[in-house]
Amino acid sequence: MEDPKFFEEVVRFAKKYDILVVHDNPYCEITFDGYQAPSFLQTPGAKDVGVEFFSFSKTYNMAGWRVGFVVGSQPLIAPLEKFKSFLDYGVPSFVQLAAAWALKAPQDCVRETAARYAKRRDQMIEGLAKIGWQVDKPKATMYLWAPLPASWKGKGSLEFCEELIRETGIVMAPGAGFGPYGEGYVRMALVTHDKRFHDALLRLKKFIK
Numbered sequence: 001m002e003d004p005k006f007f008e009e010v011v012r013f014a015k016k017y018d019i020l021v022v023h024d025n026p027y028c029e030i031t032f033d034g035y036q037a038p039s040f041l042q043t044p045g046a047k048d049v050g051v052e053f054f055s056f057s058k059t060y061n062m063a064g065w066r067v068g069f070v071v072g073s074q075p076l077i078a079p080l081e082k083f084k085s086f087l088d089y090g091v092p093s094f095v096q097l098a099a100a101w102a103l104k105a106p107q108d109c110v111r112e113t114a115a116r117y118a119k120r121r122d123q124m125i126e127g128l129a130k131i132g133w134q135v136d137k138p139k140a141t142m143y144l145w146a147p148l149p150a151s152w153k154g155k156g157s158l159e160f161c162e163e164l165i166r167e168t169g170i171v172m173a174p175g176a177g178f179g180p181y182g183e184g185y186v187r188m189a190l191v192t193h194d195k196r197f198h199d200a201l202l203r204l205k206k207f208i209k
Ligand SMILES: Cc1ncc(COP(=O)(O)O)c(C=O)c1O
Pocket: 024, 026, 055, 056, 057, 063, 064, 066, 067, 068
């Protein structure tokens, strides 16, 4: 979150229109260069209007384990607890125990994970710049949010991604899939093996010419 004023705006808006804010915050620990991602709940007044979700998928590489937690004030959490109890039987206890262990154990692994993504980010951004594709450095997450390369300006992100996968075998997420403001961008997920980025850059170089 770039601008702390944004969360203040959200709190004001939610209060005005009586809206519950659900802040999905699964990447808050995958941060780089000393950046600390803020919690929505640290914003004055946020606890009256919102809750925050955390997933173990990214921080502890537990994707697919279906475990996370939600934090917030009792009146806002209670209906969710009730609803969940009608809906299913909850997370298996061995998964809950593993998650509790992940929180209690030394957290070096979290910084190691973040450092691995930071290294991939730097390698990829440098490589993309060399082939003429300028992308900003993100402060967090395992993703790059990239404007379409110059040769594709004015064309659709979905069209770009479809042709990209056909021509190169590389998968990117079209920005349009994240809402109308995402058009003109693609999301790259740096979640493959370190050794594959070099090959990806060679294929991209040919593709964006
Ligand atoms: C913003 C966001 N929220 C939630 C999730 C999913 O988390 P989980 O694996 O706990 O379902 C993802 C996963 O990609 C995500 O990007």
